[in-house]
Amino acid sequence: xxxxxxxxxxxxxxxxxxxxxxxxxxxxxxxxxxxxxxxxxxxxxxxxxxxxxxxxxxxxxxxxxxxxxxxxxxxxxxxxxxxxxxxxxxxxxxxxxxxxxxxxxxxxxxxxxxxxxxxxxxxxxxxxxxxxxxxxxxxxxxxxxxxxxxxxxxxxxxxxxxxxxxxxxxxxxxxxxxxxxxxxxxxxxxxxxxxxxxxxxxxxxxxxxxxxxxxxxxxxxxxxxxxxxxxxxxxxxxxxxxxxxxxxxxxxxxxxxxxxxxxxxxxxxxxxxxxxxxxxxxxxxxxxxxxxxxxxxxxxxxxxxxxxxxxxxxxxxxxxxxxxxxxxxxxxxxxxxxxxxxxxxxxxxxxxx
Numbered sequence: 001x002x003x004x005x006x007x008x009x010x011x012x013x014x015x016x017x018x019x020x021x022x023x024x025x026x027x028x029x030x031x032x033x034x035x036x037x038x039x040x041x042x043x044x045x046x047x048x049x050x051x052x053x054x055x056x057x058x059x060x061x062x063x064x065x066x067x068x069x070x071x072x073x074x075x076x077x078x079x080x081x082x083x084x085x086x087x088x089x090x091x092x093x094x095x096x097x098x099x100x101x102x103x104x105x106x107x108x109x110x111x112x113x114x115x116x117x118x119x120x121x122x123x124x125x126x127x128x129x130x131x132x133x134x135x136x137x138x139x140x141x142x143x144x145x146x147x148x149x150x151x152x153x154x155x156x157x158x159x160x161x162x163x164x165x166x167x168x169x170x171x172x173x174x175x176x177x178x179x180x181x182x183x184x185x186x187x188x189x190x191x192x193x194x195x196x197x198x199x200x201x202x203x204x205x206x207x208x209x210x211x212x213x214x215x216x217x218x219x220x221x222x223x224x225x226x227x228x229x230x231x232x233x234x235x236x237x238x239x240x241x242x243x244x245x246x247x248x249x250x251x252x253x254x255x256x257x258x259x260x261x262x263x264x265x266x267x268x269x270x271x272x273x274x275x276x277x278x279x280x281x282x283x284x285x286x287x288x289x290x291x292x293x294x295x296x297x298x299x300x301x302x303x304x305x306x307x308x309x310x311x312x313x314x315x316x317x318x319x320x321x322x323x324x325x326x327x328x329x330x331x332x333x334x335x336x337x338x339x340x341x342x343x344x345x346x347x348x349x350x351x352x353x
Contacts, residue, residue, distance in 0.1 A: 001035040005044075012047070017054035017234065025051055029064075042071055042079060049087050056235030058094045059271055065091050081120055085159060088113055092130045096137065097274035099320035106134070117159070125154035129169060136176050137274065139329035148173055164190060164200040171207050180211045206232060206240045209247045213344045218351055222251055229255065235266040239275040242282030249286045250344045253293070256286055261300040268301065277317040281334065284310045285341045 008028045015021040025048045032041040045064040052061035065087055072084045092113050096106050114127045132147035152170075160166060167190055174183035189195045190204045205228030212221035225247055232240050241263045248256035260283065267283065270276040287307055290299070299305075318330035 001031050005031045005036065005040070009047075012051075017051060017236075019055060021051050022048075022055050022057065022060075038071060039078065042068055046083065046087070049090070053090065053094075054234065054236050056238060056266060056270060056275075058273075059098060062091055062094060062098075082158060085116065085120065085122065088116070089126050089130060089159060092127075093133070096134045099272060099317070099324045101324075103324060103326070110134075122159050123155045123157040125151060125156060126159045128154055129166075132173060133176070136173065138325050139327070139332065141177065144177070148177075162197050164195040164197040165203075167195050168200055168204050168207065171204065175207060175211050180215055183211055184208065184215070202228070202232065203240075206243050210243060210344075213247065213250060213348065214340060216347060218348060221247075225251060235269070238263065238266045238270060238279045241266070242279040245279075245282045245286050246341060249289050250341075250348050253289065257290075257297070257299065260286055264299075264301050264305060268305075272317055272320060274321075277314065277321070277330075280310055280314050280317070281337055284314060285338065289345065 005028055008024050008031075012021055012024050012028070015024065025044065028044045029041065029048060032044045045068050048064050049061050052058065052064065068079075069084060069088070072079050092110055095101050095109055110127070110131055114124065116122075117124055117127055128147045128151035132144045132151055135144035135147060161169065168187060171183045171187035171190075174180075174186055187204050187208060190201045191208070193201075205224050209221055209225050209228060212218075212224060228244065232244070241259060245256055245259050245263070248259060263279075264283065267276060267279045270279070283305065284307065287305070287310065291307070314334070318334065321330050322328050
């Protein structure tokens with residue numbers, strides 16, 4: 001079976017991200033578990049982490065990571081400490097996005113990550129980064145702000161993202177907190193070309209499009225939108241694609257149609273999650289505008305994805321998060337998003353007229 005394992009591994013190296021690659025890696029894991037060493041099974045799963053995330057199946061990565069973490073704890077000298085912590089930071093950024101995980105589980109994971117950072121000699125910068133985003137998603141603004149301050153002041157180390165990605169993350173946090181001008185200041189070095197990496201500035205464009213519209217900087221928003229169009233592809237970017245859908249619903253409805261038709265299958269396949277919730281909110285805003293203008297063109301999945309269906313799906317996800325979190329914050333979150341969208345459409349149309 002080792003020959004089959006090696007054959008699968010070699011083929012996976014040249015495969016594009018997606019379901020087929022996941023199937024190959026999952027077969028490798030099954031072979032390693034049954035016929036090979038624990039180290040082989042561990043390494044097969046670490047190869048699987050990024051592929052699962054890229055395919056938009058983060059829940060599979062969390063399951064595979066839990067297996068690896070248990071093996072690491074049983075024999076820490078056999079595996080890379082930095083590697084397990086690097087992937088652990090992915091997990092604490094993912095786990096709260098699934099309402100199936102209880103608050104006690106999420107808090108336990110964050111605390112375990114924090115404990116390990118201290119024990120292994122890492123800075124808490126990554127911990128505060130991930131926790132600030134999580135707290136903000138629950139509407140806990142004061143607690144999130146405190147974590148954000150600690151994130152900014154904690155020392156950088158080997159667990160931190162590259163400086164360009166982290167600068168983009170500062171902007172993302174501030175935009176999510178509706179601190180639009182501060183967010184634009186944070187990403188200015190990126191937009192000025194002073195900070196770049198493999199994913200920056202491309203990822204930054206999707207961050208600033210809607211804030212620019214909210215700030216009524218329409219020319220800048222449209223210019224960035226043109227740059228951003230087609231830069232982000234694949235199911236792992238479904239939430240960002242929702243942002244594109246909202247932006248072009250305001251500025252260029254035919255492009256919004258194109259994005260909807262290209263991405264709706266991802267949204268339908270996604271497990272109940274924060275990404276699915278936000279994407280479907282964007283789809284609802286798009287369809288409301290589409291129907292308001294009485295368009296007759298058929299859309300992909302238009303027999304299934306109706307406003308009534310969206311209302312039910314969105315309400316179900318909002319209820320799942322509210323029950324998990326013990327509050328009704330998601331209702332305020334949805335209302336705020338819809339209000340901003342209506343204002344942007346009205347203001348942009350007045351500018352055009």
